[in-house]
Amino acid sequence: MRKITFVDNGSVSFSNPVRQPLFDFKDCLGGGAEKAVRAAESLKEIYPGVDSNGYKMSVPMAGHPIIDEGTVKSEFETLQQLVDEHDAIFLLMDTRESRWLPTVMGKAAGKIVMNAALGFDSFVVMRHGAKDTARPEQELGCYFCNDVVAPADVSLSPEDTKPSELTSSGPSPSQIEPLTSSALSLVQGSLP
Numbered sequence: 344m345r346k347i348t349f350v351d352n353g354s355v356s357f358s359n360p361v362r363q364p365l366f367d368f369k370d371c372l373g374g375g376a377e378k379a380v381r382a383a384e385s386l387k388e389i390y391p392g393v394d395s396n397g398y399k400m401s402v403p404m405a406g407h408p409i410i411d412e413g414t415v416k417s418e419f420e421t422l423q424q425l426v427d428e429h430d431a432i433f434l435l436m437d438t439r440e441s442r443w444l445p446t447v448m449g450k451a452a453g454k455i456v457m458n459a460a461l462g463f464d465s466f467v468v469m470r471h472g473a474k475d476t477a478r479p480e481q482e483l484g485c486y487f488c489n490d491v492v493a494p495a496d497v498s499l500s501p502e503d504t505k506p507s508e509l510t511s512s513g514p515s516p517s518q519i520e521p522l523t524s525s526a527l528s529l530v531q532g533s534l535p
């Protein structure tokens with residue numbers, strides 16, 4: 344596995360390095376390095392043979408207003424190109440609504456979609472189902488299949504304190520292990 348691409352709209356903040364080991368303190372200075380770009384550079388510092396790139400951009404979100412149609416369209420097109428160019432998509436997002444578009448795009452393109460979501464006292468690690476044309480009745484669901492409400496804009500709700508900011512210095516490494524193990528088991532054929 345040599346090609347890894349990061350998509351993130353943010354900059355490295357002082358709360359990040361403790362749980363996001365591709366960043367360190369100096370990445371937080373001066374307003375913070377661009378996360379996606381810095382993460383790609385950091386991977387190359389660990390292993391120069393990796394083909395790693397970062398895209399600083401937003402993922403269009405269900406339920407959020409479209410402020411600038413041209414920007415959202417170009418972000419969608421970039422995301423579409425990235426989905427097409429990659430075999431697996433890891434959804435390491437902050438909110439339900441930010442997971443929605445890459446979920447349906449991954450599904451439409453028949454890609455492996457892996458998902459990790461953190462709550463205050465729990466977390467979810469799962470892979471999304473891809474179509475098995477030989478056994479369509481065995482198709483697995485996605486993150487949204489069992490939801491009773493559609494994704495919506497939670498950015499204005501009083502519950503919008505990000506669990507990642509509060510709890511994930513411990514749980515995020517714990518989440519990553521089953522997430523990556525599951526993805527590797529899938530591509531190496533030990534999962535159905």
Ligand SMILES: [Zn+2]
Binds near residue numbers: 486487489
């Ligand atoms: Zn679904």
